[in-house]
Amino acid sequence: MKNLSALLLALFVLGFVSCAKEDNPSGTTTPVTPGTSEEPYFEYKINSSTAVHVDCSAIKFEATSGGSSVVLVVASSASTKSTFTFAFYGASAALDTVKTGTHPLLEYSSFTSPTTAIPMHLSVKVPQTTGGTDYFYSLAPSEATHKHTIKSITKAGVENGKRIYWVEGEYSCKGQQLPGTNTATISGKYRFKLLAMQ
Incomplete structure (x- = not known):
């Protein structure tokens, strides 16, 4: 049973987030127009x-399991060298229960060995110089103003047998530059397309 769950999750992860248009009855990937x-x-x-705005054409998506019901997406940009991680429920029944409002904002951990899989969490790794390696890594919230807020969750059609969700949000967090002790506020917003098992 455990192996079957792992197989189903692996099959799901292969197509859970994409740069396809929302309405796509043929199931093929259709590029969208930037903007x-x-x-x-x-x-x-x-x-x-x-x-710094990173649109669909510049984002590389990767995924791993954070457990039997949570999937971790990593959205990274080669040109800006920025990375975002976003964990979400892998089944539409669970995503249907998610409310807008404040959700977890976490310390950044590497994609290869995520340290947590709290659903609907966000973490970031961004360079001070676009395309550079002078990274600031998000820290766990330390002030009331440091928040991850999901602004909207829109349930859409079905693509390749999976339910489409568009999730939009904004965040503000404290970041630490490593190596070193410099800190800064990192803030911004996002829009991700998620595909969940029905």
Whole structure:
């Protein structure tokens, strides 16, 4: 039974987030036009710097299991060298119960060995210089203003047998530059397309 669960989860993970248009009856991947409302993206800024926007065409998505019911997505950008992790429920019945509002904001951990799989959590790793390696890593919230807020969860159609969800949110967190002790506020917003088992 455990092996069957692992197999089902592995099959699910192969197509859970994508850059396809929302309405796609043929099941094929259709590129979206940058700047449209149907495209996944994330953005960030460090302190009061100008926000860096990473659209669908520049995002690489990877995934791993955080357990039997939670999937961890890693959205990274080669050009900006920024990385976001987002954990969500892998079944539509569980996603249907998720409310908008405040959700977990965590200390960043590497994709290869995630230390936690709390559903609907967000963590980030972003460079101070776009495309550089002077990274700030998100820390667990330390102030009331440091929050991860899901603004909307929109249930859409079905793609390749999976239920489509669009999740949009915003965040503000404390980041620490490693190596070193410099800290900064990292903030921004995102829009992800999730595909969940029905």
